[in-house]
Amino acid sequence: MIIAEQLLATAYDEAQLxxxxxxxxxxxxxxDSAGNLLGRGHNRRIQHDDPSVHAETDAxxxxxxxxxxxxxxxxxxxxxxWYCSGLVRQFxxxxxxxxxxxxxTGGHDWLAEHGVSVTVxxxxxxxxxxxxxxxxxxxxxxxxxGVAE
Amino acid sequence: MIIAEQLLATAYDEAQLxxxxxxxxxxxxxxDSAGNLLGRGHNRRIQHDDPSVHAETDAxxxxxxxxxxxxxxxxxxxxxxWYCSGLVRQFxxxxxxxxxxxxxTGGHDWLAEHGVSVTVxxxxxxxxxxxxxxxxxxxxxxxxxGVAE
Numbered sequence: 001m002i003i004a005e006q007l008l009a010t011a012y013d014e015a016q017l018x019x020x021x022x023x024x025x026x027x028x029x030x031x032d033s034a035g036n037l038l039g040r041g042h043n044r045r046i047q048h049d050d051p052s053v054h055a056e057t058d059a060x061x062x063x064x065x066x067x068x069x070x071x072x073x074x075x076x077x078x079x080x081x082w083y084c085s086g087l088v089r090q091f092x093x094x095x096x097x098x099x100x101x102x103x104x105t106g107g108h109d110w111l112a113e114h115g116v117s118v119t120v121x122x123x124x125x126x127x128x129x130x131x132x133x134x135x136x137x138x139x140x141x142x143x144x145x146g147v148a149e
Numbered sequence: 150m151i152i153a154e155q156l157l158a159t160a161y162d163e164a165q166l167x168x169x170x171x172x173x174x175x176x177x178x179x180x181d182s183a184g185n186l187l188g189r190g191h192n193r194r195i196q197h198d199d200p201s202v203h204a205e206t207d208a209x210x211x212x213x214x215x216x217x218x219x220x221x222x223x224x225x226x227x228x229x230x231w232y233c234s235g236l237v238r239q240f241x242x243x244x245x246x247x248x249x250x251x252x253x254t255g256g257h258d259w260l261a262e263h264g265v266s267v268t269v270x271x272x273x274x275x276x277x278x279x280x281x282x283x284x285x286x287x288x289x290x291x292x293x294x295g296v297a298e
Contacts, residue, residue: 045214051240052201052210061201065194068297086235086256091200091295107235146240148217 002035004097004119007075008126010040011099014055015077015129018042024137024144025129028055028076028084030063033094038072039063045144054144056084060091069093077126081106081145089114099126103134104145151184153246153268156224157275159189160248163204164226164278167191173286173293174278177204177225177233179212182243187221188212194293203293205233209240218242226275230255230294238263248275252283253294 007029014027029040041058045051056076066072069091074080077099080088085107088096095117098108102122112118134141142149156178163176178189190207194200205225215221218240223229226248229237234256237245244266247257251271261267283290291298 049214050210051214052206052236057201057206061199065198065200065292067292069295070297082235082239083232084235086231086233086238087201089235090231090255092297106239143214143216146218148219148241 002031002033002073004075004121005123007031007035007073007097008077008099008121008123010037011055011059011075011077012123012125012129014040014042014059015126018044018047018055019129019133021047023047024140025133026055026076026078028059028074030059030093031073031075033071033073038066043144046140051144054081054084056080056087060087073097075099077123078130079104079106079108079120080111085111088116095119097121099123100130102127103130151180151182151222153224153270154272156180156184156222156246157226157248157270157272159186160204160208160224160226161272161274161278163189163191163208164275167193167196167204168278168282170196172196173289174282175204175225175227177208177223179208179242180222180224182220182222187215192293195289200293203230203233205229205236209236222246224248226272227279228253228255228257228269229260234260237265244268246270248272249279251276252279 039062079101188211228250
């Protein structure tokens, strides 16, 4: 049996790695339905000056080319933004596990409406991590989600 | 005055560049509202074995970090898929110019519903380019839009 919290641990580790690099602490990982890791990654806006690398897109890239995503699970520390929600919908990723959606809510309800299995864990460590980051670096956070000044 | 067809020419050049590289011929470019080029790019799934690089995400990356996208125009040879439509919505890109949506329709109507200025040009050269590619390499095309076998 797949334990969602165990899968989240990998995404959380990625977020913490990003934080230690001076980046925005959001991590993600793509697994198959047996719980095998396919790819993991984290937001690299600051580290690479690359606005296109969100945690989910980084994990998706790390998993390489695939012909079928229906059997995969995208695990992310934070509710996926519209960009990352669009990724999940377009590629038919079957399930999404969300660490928390208190500090930000993207498109996970929209994904559920379109048949994606969505689980929101409301994980206290994920909430704490983003709450601190947003309080300390609001300008970076707003930049990362496209909120203009 | 900004002529949509002139902006499309840059995206089309990118698509043709991708085709010559052996890739999927979709190109895009991000401009400001005065028509200044901010970034251009093309799909690199084949070239880099990277499923995360669609034309629009490549152009977005090439434009670098920005604090405000409301004044920008995303020009793409093909209707943006949900992944790329989500990018436009999340970052508040103000306008989208689509070369064609005959061979594929993604989320451009959804973007229009959410306040994005959307123009579909129905450009014959863009239609011809994708029609040929899809006929010649259907497996690559289906892979790129997440259609499983």
